[in-house]
Amino acid sequence: MNIVHKIAAAARHGLWGFALALATASSAAAVESQELLKHASAGRDWPAGGGTFSEQRFSPLEQINQGNVGELGLAWSLELPDVWNVSSTPVAVDGVIYMAVGYTVLYAVDGHSGRILWTYDAGTDPLKMRMGWGIRGIAYWEGRVYAGVQDGRLIALDAATGELAWEVMTTEPGDNRYITGAPRVFNGKVLIGHGGADYGRVRGYVTAYDAATGQQLWRWWTVPGNPADGFENPAMEMAAKTWTGEWWKSGGGGTVWHAMTYDPDFNRVYLGTGNGSPWNQKLRSPGGGDNLFLSSVVALDADTGEYVWHYQTNPGETWDYNSSMDMVLADVQLDGTARKLLMHAPKNGFFYVIDRQDGKLLSAGKIAKVTWASHVDLTTGRPVELPGVRYPDGESIIYPGPAGAHNWQPMAYSPDTGLMYIPTREMAGYYDDRGITQENWSPTGLMPVGVKLFFDDIPRSAATTYLQAWNPVTQRRAWKFDTPGGTNGGVLVTRGGLVFQGRSDGDFSAIDADTGALRWRSPMGVGTQAAPITYEVDGVQYVSILAGWAGSPMLMGSLSAQSGWVGRAYPRRLLTYRIGGKASLPPSPAPLATVTPLAAPDFQVDAEAAERGKLVYATKCMLCHGAAAVAGGYAPDLRASPLPLQAAAFDGVVRDGAMLARGMPPFPEFGDAELNDLRHYIRQRAEYEPGLIERGRFYGHMLWVMFKMKLMAWGLLG
Structure with missing residues (x-):
């Protein structure tokens, strides 16, 4: 029972009980919320996007298990006809689901029946809607729900009524910053970052606000600004020594658009920082350098925002290999010693195990096809890059590409099996900066990332995806389960021995956490990227997932279109399951096999x-x-x-x-x-219809670039 419900119960016992409840409400609520986010009430609640502070996405509930998952059925569904993107993770507290969809439209829904309790539309600035992504999650603290808005606002709503408690603008008018990630709450504070490094001149930061009032408490910049203006703190002065040229004129980047994790054991927050602005280091920092704190895990004191330590996954980042993917905390036995670990699988294809106490890298292993580096040197902590990967001659084709081996769709860790379950993609990236120079490039021009943009369709065969179980102790794969399409959803793992995942083909699946065998699947009527959650109401375990095809898959042409969910006809819905559920899935159109372009012979193309x-x-x-x-x-x-x-x-x-x-x-x-x-x-x-000769030229060119890089790696080409 949360503090709002407790005060209401006390009021029924007279004025004295009500007064006493009010007098102790603030401190009690803070303690209750802190404990809730540590332990999530033994699985009854799902109060944060990652489940708890640890972000393990593990539930101790086991009513739904390997033995009875075949009896899992739909309990209820909720259609969301007026939103476009539902790539979001809800939270569930005291039997109520809270979620944000589209451009931050919030819902409170009865977790037992699916009845809407309230809605709130944050009303995003139309000019910020063009960033396209939509909101990916929310936070809960002391009877309030917190959400970022794509136009840069942070809002706090009363969880009982949906009324606005406060809002604050976290960005600057007219800048390229926007918010898609979920806030994090801890110690009476709410922490928010932003995106925007791909859209022009942006310097990243995170900001902590008072959860009760919205007052700014501290801000930490992720990359240094103009040295002539002075540095905000010693960390920025240190970082500036790793940059060259006039990097501040292009912003620098390093946005914290997704990954933030609070660690109650050390009272720290960990930030997963983004790529450079622009991606291309030749333009951003022409003399090279590590460019701190791009593509890094950074530890800050949670109360003051002061720098503690960092680990950089990609020094001198130049491929959009951001480290904005989720970071999972766990206590694990390594060589007979209990260690407090941070585990991280960023875009670049490596899985990192880091000691949370001091930031020391303990191990790093490849989880997918990786051709940009041979390995990570554990003595220096630095990747050993292969020749040619920084496109010295203007072109490189490497694995993974900017879509990443693991992107924002969250992974999950089971302390029962000791395995991490990771939605994985294998897809090459083609980088081409031929003809782009310091003289003709501008951060506000038509190629803000500093490499040529995608002009060609991305074919259906360009990527493969799979769900894998990874052993962080041995840095070895335990099992692999192939999934359809070029993108699939985040995951949830439970004590019932099941890994739940929504897929691009429209199926919701349960995989055996021990063996990787498919145990159950059910159609959702549309594909999804969203991660599921689980919670308990009146002794019944439920599993919920948002289904709807939008967000990053819209970008990938035929690779995404193959799933068949093109256009506005397909549903956006919240689906909730339980053992013995008998509800019927609402009808939806069949997937569209192909889109037929409109013939217009009278339109003469110039x-x-x-x-x-x-x-x-x-x-x-x-x-x-x-x-x-x-x-x-x-x-x-x-x-x-x-x-x-x-x-x-x-x-x-x-x-x-x-x-x-x-x-x-x-x-x-x-x-x-x-x-x-x-x-x-x-x-x-x-x-346009590419002929065989054109396709042959395209693939021939790709093979030639890869062959040149092989020659460089073998020392046969300078």
């Missing part, structure tokens, strides 16, 4: 206009409408749309925001010429 439009599209439109205009998710496939055929209607939607209510943000900065170029590019893509 090749020069289309070439200009290609760059505008890749910079402004691709995130939602897909690589090479091949849609992969919620946003419609523009090749099949009649809108580009009508200049006035196209202008009204793209520039003036005529479809804002349906999630299409306006682009008022576009002039007539850019809008015309976009129309010609979209129609060119609608007419």
Whole structure:
């Protein structure tokens, strides 16, 4: 029972009981919330995105187990027709599910029946909607729900009523920062970071606020600013020695857009920092250097925000290998000694085991195909990079690519099995900065990341995915379970010996945590990336998951489109299961095998206009409408749309925001010429069919770049 319910119960016993309850409410609530987030009431609650402070995503509940999971059925479902992205992890406290979807629309839902208790729409700034991602999680503390808003606000709502308690702007007006990650709460504080390093000039930071009032308590910058302005703290002065050139003019990057973990054993917070701004180190820090604190795990004092230690996964990061993936805390026996560990699987394909006390790297192993480094030197803690990976001649093809071997979809750790369960992707990355120089590049231009953007469709065969069980002690894989498509959801593991995961093909599955065998699956009516949660109400264990295909899969063209969830016809829903559940899944359209481009023989494509439009599209439109205009998710496939055929209607939607209510943000900065170029590019893509010779040239070029890198690795090419 949370403190709000306790005060209400005390009030029923008279004024004295009510007064006494109020007098002790603040301290009692703080202790209760701290304990709740440490232990999650033995599994009855799921009060944080990672379950507890440890972020293990492990539940001690075992009512649903390997023996009876075949009896698992739908208990209830909730349709969410007015939101586009549900790639979010809910929380559950005292039988109530709290969740944020789309551009931060919050719901409180009865966890037993699925009845909506309240909703709150944060009303995101339309210009920030164009970042496309949507919110990925929320936090709970002392009877309040906390959420970031994509336009940079942090809000606190009364958990009982949904009324706004306070809000604060965490970013600066007009900057490129935005929020998609979940806040973290601890010690009466709420911590939030931001994204934006891929969109232009951004310098990363995290900020701690008073959870009761919203007053700013401390801020820690992740990369140094202009030395002429002085440094905020000794850590920034230290970091500045690892940068060269005038890095502050491009921002630097290092945004903490997702991963933050609180450690009650040391009263520290750990930050997983992002890539550089721009990605390309030749432009960002032309003389090289480690560029602290990019792509790092950084430990800060939780009360003051003072630097304690760091470990950098990619010194001199230049591939979008951010370390913004979840960090899991656990006490594990290593060589007969109990160690307090931090375990981390960032984009770069390695699994890191770090001592939380001092930040020392204990081991690192490859969890997927990795060709950018041979290994990590445990003496220095540094990766041993292979020749050619920094695209010295302008091109490199390496594994993994910027999508990462493990991305933000969370992994889970079971203290019962000692295994980490990791949603994994194997996909190469092609980096090309030919023709991009310090003189012609700008952080506010059409190639803000400093390498050429995706101009080609991403084929269905470009990636494989699987769920794997990884042993962090031996740095060996225990088992592997192949999954469909190029992206799949985060996971949950339980004492019942099950790993739950939503998949791109629309199935919700339960995998044997010991063997990797499929134990159960059930259709959701749509694919998902969201991670499931589990909780208990009146002695009954439930498992809930948000289902809906949007977010990062929209970016990947045919790789994402193969799952078949292209367009707005497919549902967004919250599904909740229990043993013996008998509810029926609401109907939804069958997956769409292919999208047929609209024929328009009267539209004469201007090749020069289309070439200009290609760059505008890749910079402004691709995130939602897909690589090479091949849609992969919620946003419609523009090749099949009649809108580009009508200049006035196209202008009204793209520039003036005529479809804002349906999630299409306006682009008022576009002039007539850019809008015309976009129309010609979209129609060119609608007419495009690569022939065998063109495909052969493409793959031949890719193979030649990889062969050159092999020659460099063998010392046969300088």
